[in-house]
Amino acid sequence: MSAPLSAFADTLNAAVAANFTKTIEEIGLGFKAKTGHEVKFAFGPTGKLYAQIKNGAPFDLFFAADTAKPEALLKEDLVKKDSYFVYARGVLALYSPTLPVKSDYKAVLEKAEFNHLSIANPKTAPYGQAAEAVMSKLGVYDTVKPKIVNGESIAHAFQYVQTGNAELGFVALSQLVDPQSPAYHKGQYWLPAQDMYAPIDQAAVILKKAENNPVAQQFMDYLRSDEGRKVIERYGYSIP
Amino acid sequence: MMDMVELFGVHVSLQPIWLTLKVAGMTTLVLLLLGTPLAWWMARMQSSFKIVLEALVALPLVLPPTVLGFYMLIALNPNGLFTQFLRVFGFEGQLTFSFTGLVIGSVFYSLPFAVQPLMHAFEAIPNRLLDASATLRANVLDRFFTVVLPLAQRGFLVAMTLTFAHTVGEFGVVLMVGGNVPEVTRMVSIAIFDHVESLEYAEAHLLSGMMLVFSVVVLMLVYGINRRFGVKVG
DSSP states (O other): OOOGGGGGEEEEEEEEEEEGGHHHHHHHHHHHHHSSSSEEEEEHHHHHHHHHHHTTTOOSEESSSSSSSHHHHHHHTBBBBHHEEEEEEEEOEEESSSSSSHHHHHHHHHHHOOOOEEEOOOOOHHHHHHHHHHHHHOOOOOHHHHGGGSSSSSSHHHHHHHTSSSSSEETHHHHHHHHHHHTTTSSSOOOOOGSOOOOEEEEEEBBBBGGHHHHHHHHHHHHHHHHHHHHHHTTBBBBB | OEEEEETTTTTEHHHHHHHHHHHHHHHHHHHHHHHHHHHHHHHTOTTTTTHHHHHHHHHHHHHOOHHHHHHHHHTTTSSSSHHHHHTTTTTOOOTTTTTTHHHHHHHHHHHHHHHHHHHHHHTTTHHHHHHHHHHHOHHHHHHIIIIHHHHTTTHHHHHHHHHHHHHHOOHHHHHHHHHOOOOTTOOHHHHHHHHHHHOOOOHHHHHHHHHHHHHHHHHHHHHHHHHHHOOOOO
């Protein structure tokens, strides 16, 4: 069946943080089915996307993995007025295929009888900062520190655990609840209380280029509708 | 603490630079030792199996480094085949997230840059020269040092400079295998990536500028070698 309104169908280009790939692809399909408009997604590390946008990349929408880069664009006046919003909040999970982290996370971390614990690089990834905060709160950071390896993104941190190079790691819940994930229903995870770490807010903006494009606003509205939220929550994010 | 320096008003750590030079140096040495016999074997090979070997050696030129890195992550993991193999010889540590792991990854990644120039240099050495020296009772080592080495000098120089330079610029493999551990596996390319991701553009520019100058110098060196030695054997 051809999509409704196809005579007026528009195509948007969105730059999206890699961790949100599957979620937004599904939302994009729903949006297309409903409106006939297509959104094309370019995925990558947030900082790289930010640098591309700053240097004139022709994106209409930007979905970051943090709030810092959209805020920076806001300051640089590259963003449609009042379009900034937090579209998802990441949930941190301590995951291990072999160790009893669900029941005994504290003992596991205190004893630190493992060779490597992977986290996302705290210098660049909010998930990494959250992992450090949780370990500090538990008073185990100094014990565990020599065993920490840094994934360049939360995807790398997850791969280190998944391939057995690190016995456990702080990953994103979204990587564990996806039925296609190799970690789905394998091993254990513990979800630290959300007040143990600063919220891992992911913010989005409409960029200057699409300032007057109603479809850009339409997509943002769809993402925030019940339909969109359902998808986001199903993929392991919460919505503030 | 990491040795920080101030250059052009920007503070950067030089640690990743030292580490990168160490990994690149060690990789060049290993590839010289392993690549020379391999290249020689391939250069003298008559069977069509040579095509298979050439394709395998060239693989790192084609595969995205992150793919190579992901395979290495699986191959080098503590329960992986390669690690188990080393356990037989009493190896107890872990390869990933270590200097050794970085070197192993780099050896695979830079393999074509060492083997291809060497192989072409060896191929250009006529058999009659080796036969002649053999009739003069030169043994294999003699023949290597007095005939092959001087004739393949250019190949060796090009192989060494390219291997070294290519390893310096490595990103995907070290990113996957290294784990970005400060002072252990954080190489220059990763440090630059980190700076860009954290919007520290001044630091990124400084390190990138150093890489750029280094790369131009090395490439000029390679082309200089090529020109100076010209076509050697005929």
